[in-house]
Amino acid sequence: xxxxxYEGPDKGVCLSQSAPEPTCQPGWxxxxxxxxGIGAMERAITAHxxxxxxxxxxxxxxxxxxHIEHTGAHGDRAAQFAARRVVGSMNIVxxxxxxxxxxxxxxxxxxxxxxxxxxxxxxxxAVAVPLNNLHLVPDELDDDAAVFTEPLSAAVQxxxxxxxxxxxxxxxxxxxxxxxxxAQVLTRLNASVRIIxxxxxxxxxxxxxxxxxxxxxxxxxxxxxxxxxxCTGTSSGLELAMQLVRPRGKIVLKSxxxxxxxxxxxxxxxxxxxxxxxIGSRCGPIPEALSLLANxxxxxxxxxxxxxKLDDGETALRTALDPEQIKVxxxx
Numbered sequence: 001x002x003x004x005x006y007e008g009p010d011k012g013v014c015l016s017q018s019a020p021e022p023t024c025q026p027g028w029x030x031x032x033x034x035x036x037g038i039g040a041m042e043r044a045i046t047a048h049x050x051x052x053x054x055x056x057x058x059x060x061x062x063x064x065x066x067h068i069e070h071t072g073a074h075g076d077r078a079a080q081f082a083a084r085r086v087v088g089s090m091n092i093v094x095x096x097x098x099x100x101x102x103x104x105x106x107x108x109x110x111x112x113x114x115x116x117x118x119x120x121x122x123x124x125x126a127v128a129v130p131l132n133n134l135h136l137v138p139d140e141l142d143d144d145a146a147v148f149t150e151p152l153s154a155a156v157q158x159x160x161x162x163x164x165x166x167x168x169x170x171x172x173x174x175x176x177x178x179x180x181x182x183a184q185v186l187t188r189l190n191a192s193v194r195i196i197x198x199x200x201x202x203x204x205x206x207x208x209x210x211x212x213x214x215x216x217x218x219x220x221x222x223x224x225x226x227x228x229x230x231c232t233g234t235s236s237g238l239e240l241a242m243q244l245v246r247p248r249g250k251i252v253l254k255s256x257x258x259x260x261x262x263x264x265x266x267x268x269x270x271x272x273x274x275x276x277x278x279i280g281s282r283c284g285p286i287p288e289a290l291s292l293l294a295n296x297x298x299x300x301x302x303x304x305x306x307x308x309k310l311d312d313g314e315t316a317l318r319t320a321l322d323p324e325q326i327k328v329x330x331x332x
Contacts, residue, residue: 029078056120176202177327183209223274308331
C-alpha cells in the first residue's frame, strides 16, 4: 500500500510503496481516500521535522467506505455507511472519560489525532477511521468541495464562540485557507468583516465575497475592532491582534499548526490593561460545515491553487510550503 509518511527528524517525509494495510477494529471502517487536502499540520511537520513518532500523514479527506468491522451494536450505523462517500473528524476519542461523558469529546482525555498522534492518517491508499467520526457526503457535493469540510468546520467553530449582534467589526488575520473561510462564514452572520494578510493576490479573492481586505503593512492600529480572529499561528499575529482589538473586545486564536520555531515572547500586559478576552478555538462541527458546502453558501473551490497526486506527494508537500499557495489537493 502507498502511504506518505513522516519517518522521524532524520528521514523526514517520504512516500512508502509498501506501508502496512490499516487494521480495522470493531466500530471502525476502512476508507479509500479519493481526494485529500494538505493542511497547516502537515506543512509544519514537513518544514520542521521534530520528535513525532513515525506516522502516515493527513487529516483532511473525502473517500469511499470499503470495509466495516462491526458488532451488533454498530449494525445500523454500519449499514448507513457501507460503500458510501464520507468525510471525517480528525479527533479520535475514547467516549468514556469525563470530558466525553459531559459532551466535550473534542477535549477527550485520551484524544488521538488522525495523522498526528497515535493513528495513521489519510495520505494513503486506505485509512482506518471510527464509524463515529464519519459523515455522509451529500450526492450534490463534489470531492473538490467535500475535502474542505474539516477546515470549514474550524471556521464555523470560531463563529460559534463569539456573539454576533449589532453588526460588530471583525478583523480576520491571515490570508490562508482558514482565514478566508472564517471571513466568509462571519460575513454571512451580519458582521462587518475585513481580512488582513501578507499577499495581495490571496487577498484579492475576498472581492468576490464582498469582504474588505488590506495588506497588514497598510492598516492602522487604532484598537477599534470588536473581534479579531488570528489565523496566523504566530506571535507577531497575536501582537497585531492585541493592537487592533478594542478594550473588552475578543481575540480568537484559530490555528492548530504545530510549533515550528522559537517564537519571541509576547507581552500580555495589554490583555490585562484593556480587559481583552482571549479565546482558543480548534476543530468544529462537521454537519454544519457540510450543510454550508451543500447549499453553496461558501466558496472553497477558488482557494485551490495546486493539484497533485499521491505518487508526487513529497513534491506536493514542499509546494504547499510556498507562501504563494493557498490550498494544495492530492488525488489518491
